[in-house]
Amino acid sequence: MIATPFWQFRTAVLLLAAAASARDAGAHPWHRSGRSPVAVEASDRRDDAPAVGVPPPPVDPRFRLVATGTPDRVVTDIEASFAPFVKQGTISTRRDERFFFVESNGMPEHPLMVGIKAWQQQVPLPQRYVGENAWRIPLAPVPATTPMSTKNRFLRGAIALAVNGVPIFNPLNNRGEDAFLAGELDEYGGHCGRADDYHYHIAPVHLEEHVGTGMPIAYALDGYPIYGYDEPDGTAVKGLDASGGHEDADGNYHYHATKTYPYLNGGFHGEVTERDGQVDPQPRAEPLRPAMRPLRGATIVGFTSPSSTSRLLTYEVGGRRGTVAYVLGQDGSVTFTSTDPSGRTTTETFRPRRGGRGGQPPRPKDGRALPPRPRP
Numbered sequence: 008m009i010a011t012p013f014w015q016f017r018t019a020v021l022l023l024a025a026a027a028s029a030r031d032a033g034a035h036p037w038h039r040s041g042r043s044p045v046a047v048e049a050s051d052r053r054d055d056a057p058a059v060g061v062p063p064p065p066v067d068p069r070f071r072l073v074a075t076g077t078p079d080r081v082v083t084d085i086e087a088s089f090a091p092f093v094k095q096g097t098i099s100t101r102r103d104e105r106f107f108f109v110e111s112n113g114m115p116e117h118p119l120m121v122g123i124k125a126w127q128q129q130v131p132l133p134q135r136y137v138g139e140n141a142w143r144i145p146l147a148p149v150p151a152t153t154p155m156s157t158k159n160r161f162l163r164g165a166i167a168l169a170v171n172g173v174p175i176f177n178p179l180n181n182r183g184e185d186a187f188l189a190g191e192l193d194e195y196g197g198h199c200g201r202a203d204d205y206h207y208h209i210a211p212v213h214l215e216e217h218v219g220t221g222m223p224i225a226y227a228l229d230g231y232p233i234y235g236y237d238e239p240d241g242t243a244v245k246g247l248d249a250s251g252g253h254e255d256a257d258g259n260y261h262y263h264a265t266k267t268y269p270y271l272n273g274g275f276h277g278e279v280t281e282r283d284g285q286v287d288p289q290p291r292a293e294p295l296r297p298a299m300r301p302l303r304g305a306t307i308v309g310f311t312s313p314s315s316t317s318r319l320l321t322y323e324v325g326g327r328r329g330t331v332a333y334v335l336g337q338d339g340s341v342t343f344t345s346t347d348p349s350g351r352t353t354t355e356t357f358r359p360r361r362g363g364r365g366g367q368p369p370r371p372k373d374g375r376a377l378p379p380r381p382r383p
Contacts, residue, residue, distance in 0.1 A: 111172025164285030229277030
């Protein structure tokens with residue numbers, strides 16, 4: 008047998024790659040099929056291959072025949088989705104080859120808390136979703152071999168991130184009850200958790216007023232976008248799967264908001280890691296004070312910001328009003344002055360624990376550091 012010279016072999020490989028590229032010109036193949044090159048690698052890997060989320064071993068560049076970079080369209084789409092709130096200065100974003108990172112304080116631009124009828128006496132406090140504690144969205148979502156439902160799973164933490172930087176939790180609360188039907192949510196579908204962290208439990212369709220119709224209002228933590236009640240072109244939504252999503256004509260998968268349960272993604276079409284009942288890794292809220300108890304019969308009727316650092320929440324119980332006023336200190340402390348319906352007033356000041364609101368955000372559980380923020 009006569010050995011083929013290496014230069015002839017390399018030329019043949021390059022010609023085959025060029026022919027494949029010409030055949031697919033005009034559209035990315037992963038846009039048509041809904042599977043990225045990363046997805047193909049993940050779904051076809053052997054049982055002894057590294058788990059999803061673990062960086063693959065380095066590949067000798069001499070044998071790398073096909074590039075697996077993030078599609079430009081994906082980057083453009085996700086940057087455009089968050090752009091209105093970047094312009095407002097309420098969030099900041101950055102990315103690397105794998106993830107799109109969103110930094111925010113978790114506080115939305117709309118009125119808060121009004122309308123809640125099942126209140127645990129929590130109030131919205133800014134969070135430090137920054138640095139290594141920023142939100143991250145996969146730029147190349149990997150379709151799961153077996154999609155995971157959020158029905159009675161993922162009852163802790165967020166399952167998606169709204170384009171205004173506010174996390175979205177499972178529509179079911181941590182007891183497995185529909186938070187909307189239980190009266191726990193305000194007029195915008197949100198409330199505060201045990202760490203005084205504000206978050207939504209249903210799709211924030213009001214964000215279409217900011218981003219425009221036809222744009223995503225959120226991204227699930229598996230990397231797929233969530234649209235409003237209609238398709239991006241304004242037509243009616245049809246044929247949603249068990250996860251609350253479907254593919255468009257080009258093979259791009261996305262979720263939709265619905266007016267009844269599950270309200271947004273009812274599961275994860277893409278691969279995610281579940282640990283301790285939540286998607287892992289994800290940012291952590293930082294509690295400043297002990298979790299409060301439910302106040303039976305209370306309805307929140309007002310929430311105002313008398314100044315840039317002060318807030319006033321007003322509630323009613325049995326026709327009588329109570330208030331919670333609080334002031335944010337420059338050192339991260341918060342002073343609460345509460346007046347109950349009987350007129351009794353108490354004042355308490357809570358300061359961040361060492362390494363808390365004034366310190367460094369916790370490192371993600373997988374140990375990887377996020378890329379540094381670009382210098383201005």
